[in-house]
Amino acid sequence: MRLFLRTILFIIVFGLFASSVSIAAGNAEQGKIKAETCLGCHGIPNYKNVYPTYTVPRLGGQHADYIVAALKGYQSGERSHGTMQAQALGLSEEDMADIGSYFQSLQ
Numbered sequence: 227m228r229l230f231l232r233t234i235l236f237i238i239v240f241g242l243f244a245s246s247v248s249i250a251a252g253n254a255e256q257g258k259i260k261a262e263t264c265l266g267c268h269g270i271p272n273y274k275n276v277y278p279t280y281t282v283p284r285l286g287g288q289h290a291d292y293i294v295a296a297l298k299g300y301q302s303g304e305r306s307h308g309t310m311q312a313q314a315l316g317l318s319e320e321d322m323a324d325i326g327s328y329f330q331s332l333q
């Protein structure tokens with residue numbers, strides 16, 4: 227009986243550990259690869275679209291959670307901006323987390 231309880235306890239503790247690892251912060255290395263297209267607009271200091279003229283916000287050093295929240299907002303349509311909605315559409319939750327931690331790592 228004791229062994230049985232210990233086994234159960236082990237499974238619960240191990241399960242918690244494993245799930246906390248899987249929800250850990252995104253992978254900045256992966257994010258760097260996934261953010262390649264983003265940098266076309268977001269990587270250029272003071273970059274403005276030719277027409278219509280609007281400034282592209284700076285993402286480097288931005289908090290990862292903020293970037294993920296913004297991308298989800300574009301994806302759901304809560305934030306409306308044609309270009310960014312199109313950009314966010316193809317991203318999975320993992321992609322967003324990876325991209326977020328990559329931008330957060332830039333200063």
Ligand code: HEC
Binds near residue numbers: 285296297
């Ligand atoms: C064609 C240019 C372009 C590309 C490519 C692009 N963005 Fe953007 N992004 C913009 C513009 C312009 C805005 C400002 C939109 C607005 O006013 O809501 C923006 C806004 C954002 C914001 C919100 C920032 C804030 O402070 O509100 C995030 C986050 C973001 N982009 C992430 C990304 C990511 C991640 C990618 C790549 C998957 C990407 N963008 C690709 C032009 C671009």
